[in-house]
Amino acid sequence: MSEYLQNLAVWDWLAFAALLLIVEVFGTAGCFLWFGTAAALVGVLLLIFPELTWAWQFTAFALLSLVTAWVWWRRLRKQPAAAGPRLNQRGSELIGGEFLLQEAINGGRGKIKAGDSYWLVNGPSLPAGQRVRVLGQQGTVLLVEACTVD
Numbered sequence: 001m002s003e004y005l006q007n008l009a010v011w012d013w014l015a016f017a018a019l020l021l022i023v024e025v026f027g028t029a030g031c032f033l034w035f036g037t038a039a040a041l042v043g044v045l046l047l048i049f050p051e052l053t054w055a056w057q058f059t060a061f062a063l064l065s066l067v068t069a070w071v072w073w074r075r076l077r078k079q080p081a082a083a084g085p086r087l088n089q090r091g092s093e094l095i096g097g098e099f100l101l102q103e104a105i106n107g108g109r110g111k112i113k114a115g116d117s118y119w120l121v122n123g124p125s126l127p128a129g130q131r132v133r134v135l136g137q138q139g140t141v142l143l144v145e146a147c148t149v150d
Helices: 002-006 010-025 031-048 054-078
Strands: 098-106 109-114 117-122 131-138 141-146
Touching: 010 031, 031 054, 098 117, 109 141, 117 131
Parallel strands: 117 141
Antiparallel strands: 098 109, 098 131, 109 117, 131 141
16 A cells, blocks of 8 residues: 555546545535645646655645635635525515516405516505515515505
8 A cells, every 4th residue: 555655646646636526526515625626736746747756745735735725715704795684585685676466466465476486465455467566575475565656
């Protein structure tokens, strides 16, 4: 085994990188992505400098793993959090929007079409085809009012 490790080739590092990236696919939240990237970079280094000893290869792998993980960590810290206060509140993006009633509101219930989805709505009695504005949301039911013509 030690003889094998002392004679690593470019293809060994690229195969190791592929293996790490395959493991990443199964849901390690980015951990193996950076190890796989580092292994691929060591393979490229070995292609450029074929005289690299196994000790330098492993040192390069360790350092590149740390550098790639650190760069990604820095990049993530600079990005604003994508998950805002409306996380997991499907339909909240419709609040304030105007839509046509697909089914008249009778007894307080009707339907609108937003995008490719139909939504139940609560509001005053209105005919189908009336333009309504979404005021709020109660669970999966949108609260609407009739739009006034300006």
